[in-house]
Amino acid sequence: MHKTQTTVIGGGLLGMATAYGLARLGQKVCVLDEGDTAFRASRGNFGLLWVQGKGYGMAPYARWTRQAVALWPELASLLLAETGIDVQLRQSGGFQLCLSEAELAEEVRRLQWLKDELGDYPFEVLRNAQLSQRLPGVGPAVVGACYSPMDGDVNPLKLLRALHQACQLQGVHLLSGDKVMGIEAGDNGFVVTAGEQQVRSEQLVLAAGLGNRELGAHLGHAIPLQPSRGQILVTERVEPFLSHPTSTVRQTDEGTVQLGDSAESVGFDDGTSTAVMADIADRAVRSFPRLGNVRLVRAWGALRVLTPDGFPIYQSLSKAPGAYLLSCHSGVTLAAIHALRLAPWIAGKIALPEVAAFALDRFNFAPEVRHAG
Amino acid sequence: MPADSLFIQLPTDSPCVMIEFEGQPLAVPSGISVAAALLASGIRQTRRTAVSGAPRAPYCMMGVCFECLVEVNGVPNCQACMVTVSDGLKVRRQQGARALNALAEEGAHDGI
Amino acid sequence: MASERIDLLIIGAGPAGMSAAVEARRHGLEVLVLDEQPSPGGQIYRNIRESDPQRLAILGDDYSAGRRLADEFIASGARYVPGAAVWQVGEQCQVHYLLEGRSVVVQARRLLIATGAFERPMPIPGWTLPGVMSAGAGQILLKSAALLPAGPVVLAGCGPLLYLLAVQYLKAGIQLSALVDTAEHRDILQAWRHIPKALLGWRDLLKGLSLLAKLRLAKLPHYRGARALRIEGAECAEAFCFSSGGKVHRLPTNLVLLHQGVVPNTQISWSLRMRHQWSDAQLCWRADRDQWGETSLAGVFIAGDGGAIGGALAAREQGRLVALAVASQLQRLDGARRDHLAREPQGALARCLAARPLIDALYRPQAENRIPHNEVIVCRCEEVTAGQVRADVRFGCLGPSQAKTFNRCGMGPCQGRLCGLSVTEVIAEQRQVSPSVVGYYRVRPPLKPITLAQLASQSNHDLSPETP
Numbered sequence: 037m038h039k040t041q042t043t044v045i046g047g048g049l050l051g052m053a054t055a056y057g058l059a060r061l062g063q064k065v066c067v068l069d070e071g072d073t074a075f076r077a078s079r080g081n082f083g084l085l086w087v088q089g090k091g092y093g094m095a096p097y098a099r100w101t102r103q104a105v106a107l108w109p110e111l112a113s114l115l116l117a118e119t120g121i122d123v124q125l126r127q128s129g130g131f132q133l134c135l136s137e138a139e140l141a142e143e144v145r146r147l148q149w150l151k152d153e154l155g156d157y158p159f160e161v162l163r164n165a166q167l168s169q170r171l172p173g174v175g176p177a178v179v180g181a182c183y184s185p186m187d188g189d190v191n192p193l194k195l196l197r198a199l200h201q202a203c204q205l206q207g208v209h210l211l212s213g214d215k216v217m218g219i220e221a222g223d224n225g226f227v228v229t230a231g232e233q234q235v236r237s238e239q240l241v242l243a244a245g246l247g248n249r250e251l252g253a254h255l256g257h258a259i260p261l262q263p264s265r266g267q268i269l270v271t272e273r274v275e276p277f278l279s280h281p282t283s284t285v286r287q288t289d290e291g292t293v294q295l296g297d298s299a300e301s302v303g304f305d306d307g308t309s310t311a312v313m314a315d316i317a318d319r320a321v322r323s324f325p326r327l328g329n330v331r332l333v334r335a336w337g338a339l340r341v342l343t344p345d346g347f348p349i350y351q352s353l354s355k356a357p358g359a360y361l362l363s364c365h366s367g368v369t370l371a372a373i374h375a376l377r378l379a380p381w382i383a384g385k386i387a388l389p390e391v392a393a394f395a396l397d398r399f400n401f402a403p404e405v406r407h408a409g
Numbered sequence: 410m411p412a413d414s415l416f417i418q419l420p421t422d423s424p425c426v427m428i429e430f431e432g433q434p435l436a437v438p439s440g441i442s443v444a445a446a447l448l449a450s451g452i453r454q455t456r457r458t459a460v461s462g463a464p465r466a467p468y469c470m471m472g473v474c475f476e477c478l479v480e481v482n483g484v485p486n487c488q489a490c491m492v493t494v495s496d497g498l499k500v501r502r503q504q505g506a507r508a509l510n511a512l513a514e515e516g517a518h519d520g521i
Numbered sequence: 522m523a524s525e526r527i528d529l530l531i532i533g534a535g536p537a538g539m540s541a542a543v544e545a546r547r548h549g550l551e552v553l554v555l556d557e558q559p560s561p562g563g564q565i566y567r568n569i570r571e572s573d574p575q576r577l578a579i580l581g582d583d584y585s586a587g588r589r590l591a592d593e594f595i596a597s598g599a600r601y602v603p604g605a606a607v608w609q610v611g612e613q614c615q616v617h618y619l620l621e622g623r624s625v626v627v628q629a630r631r632l633l634i635a636t637g638a639f640e641r642p643m644p645i646p647g648w649t650l651p652g653v654m655s656a657g658a659g660q661i662l663l664k665s666a667a668l669l670p671a672g673p674v675v676l677a678g679c680g681p682l683l684y685l686l687a688v689q690y691l692k693a694g695i696q697l698s699a700l701v702d703t704a705e706h707r708d709i710l711q712a713w714r715h716i717p718k719a720l721l722g723w724r725d726l727l728k729g730l731s732l733l734a735k736l737r738l739a740k741l742p743h744y745r746g747a748r749a750l751r752i753e754g755a756e757c758a759e760a761f762c763f764s765s766g767g768k769v770h771r772l773p774t775n776l777v778l779l780h781q782g783v784v785p786n787t788q789i790s791w792s793l794r795m796r797h798q799w800s801d802a803q804l805c806w807r808a809d810r811d812q813w814g815e816t817s818l819a820g821v822f823i824a825g826d827g828g829a830i831g832g833a834l835a836a837r838e839q840g841r842l843v844a845l846a847v848a849s850q851l852q853r854l855d856g857a858r859r860d861h862l863a864r865e866p867q868g869a870l871a872r873c874l875a876a877r878p879l880i881d882a883l884y885r886p887q888a889e890n891r892i893p894h895n896e897v898i899v900c901r902c903e904e905v906t907a908g909q910v911r912a913d914v915r916f917g918c919l920g921p922s923q924a925k926t927f928n929r930c931g932m933g934p935c936q937g938r939l940c941g942l943s944v945t946e947v948i949a950e951q952r953q954v955s956p957s958v959v960g961y962y963r964v965r966p967p968l969k970p971i972t973l974a975q976l977a978s979q980s981n982h983d984l985s986p987e988t989p
Contacts, residue, residue, distance in 0.1 A: 333967075454756065473639045474935055486934070
């Protein structure tokens, strides 16, 4: 049996960022991760550090997101210093392109609500003519855009790689290849069984994405999570043409162009469908007509991890003291706050009153949720 | 057939067509692929990679490896082994990542 | 095509696809054949209908044998669409392909994947340099463009195709700089003589090998058991280096043709998430099939080298068997008639495959040329080395899908075709487990790059079948 201070279940962006944060505080951490073919939302990530529009209807999430991106430069420099990997953090601001007046009006309405709630919430509304000056190459079909200086992007694959490497350098023990089959909670902490392996720890962090439903059930909690499939297209490398990320078209530091993103409820099917791919391509070409001749090299589908209201869960579990349930679908944007704030909170080093807004009990009165677990 | 070509051609009956490579006219047999035509004409290197700038040339000749990417009639990243030569075809080396701007006037026609 | 029925859609017009089309037409099936090349034949019979007597003489009887099948195929009444690049295959026999810059979608009742083989990647130092090509590429240049090496050429690796190409070049009067053979055995011909029965389907190849032996006596430098293969050069290949018989050799050359066998083209079967097994004998993946060639997806068949390597003659018989099975499934043949008609191709198939285990064993590619040293590039598109893949395993990566996200291997335009097997084997070696535990890339669409405009033209959810 492997003994450790904290066991983190889940080797995605959320689990690794939390494990890294805990290890930096001197904790002994063991991460349990599944095999090569697991559903992995972290691999289907679009790479945006996105603020604008996030937390519409839930101001605490908007504040949490802003706090997260403010911490990002610190995380990026820590990772660079420790691993030598530059995750290509770019906080240049970002554009939400709107292809109809209705889309633009709705976007502006949401941003105005957030501005009213938060006070300081910078954004600009640009019509096509102004936008063309700021973002050369946008097509005439783009009626306008919202720009926010708060937005940015990173290379999400380099981030995942850097977190894995940084965790290893910090002494995090990674056990991969097996799905967690059992959790026992006792007076002396937790014993987690995955395949042939058993890990005993004082603390337990559940960060297994959609797998949290089953893990929560082991500990007596119903966790309301549903998959939502997103499809992303990636093109061949092209010379740099896009200086800023947009919410649907982003050029990576490698030169490829990522196009997204869709949302479908298709259960646990992480495949791709031609109709949705065609719609994504169509929107991208209307946004930037010059992309028409660019070749698609890869398409993939990944399953987002969604709560009924779409916002995260950060919960110390009442029925299993010492166990924490973490769930979110913005693992890139929130990586810095997970590593640098949430982990210290789990370690008991800091108070974090903000997390109260992300408690599990907010779903107790939503009847459809009871059947979700 | 240029003196420095890695390949020689058996005498055939096929008529020649004229293509252009990097602005230079080349007489090549009709019916063959652009990749074969370039190799027959002594072109030893057909692109530089977008990753490191390393030189590359056709490798598999059957559409699998994507090493023979060239610009054909203004369209970047075409598989030279999958395009048949035709009179007036303009071919250029693919140097690193493809450009986007040059395509503005070409319209959406791939033509390959 | 909305009003037009397609009983059997065949992807690939090589020996398996052509023979399936011919047989299916005999039973009145409506057949559509999509092929990427401009003329039928696949790679083995490439350009067969346009070849001239001079090339036919060089390429030999095995190649000429394809002419009759190709003629039969053209006359069969199957609808044949050359220049069609399939970019997506759906589970319900729906196939999307590009033709003259347009994306077309067709719906069939049954689907045959007959996409054949491609050459096993041979990652050795310097294999990305201009002037280094595959032996198959050398042969394709001869078949399709009548091109022969102009100066000294080194042929290196192992396997029947390598020797066949050497014979063909020698017949054409080309001076080979050397045949650098990685096979272990001391004398190939001796091994062949021991199993005359197994050679029923391979007489022509034996003829070729005898010829090779004769020409070896005519001073073709033939190095055996070659190790530490390496191509030197800065901007192009300048020399081929290796060790053999305890000596280190360096042969100046600008043209190196590499080969170490062929492997099934499994892109479509993987993209459909079919069950595959790792074959230790052939060191590659094979999709599960029943005796008729039907896969784990009902209604989808595989015939020929795309399923498992068996050669062109076996592919023809497998194609016939698939056609019989489909004719029976679509009520054109009853079961008894199907079984009766299947007897002849089944017998022929067994004879064709009899020598296969021997060939697999004789020409098993060397580990060092499949699982190379750290500095060697395995993913040519993204320029990822074997060392980078090994490093990722140390950071917890268990398989190719994770390796892909960690270091971009397999993310380039070839979509892993030239690195997939190497990456699986490198990870397996590093983890000290079987490749079957490691698995393969998750193959995703598009199977061939498609422009965004072509893809967008399928928007508005209008994906009803249309005429190509």
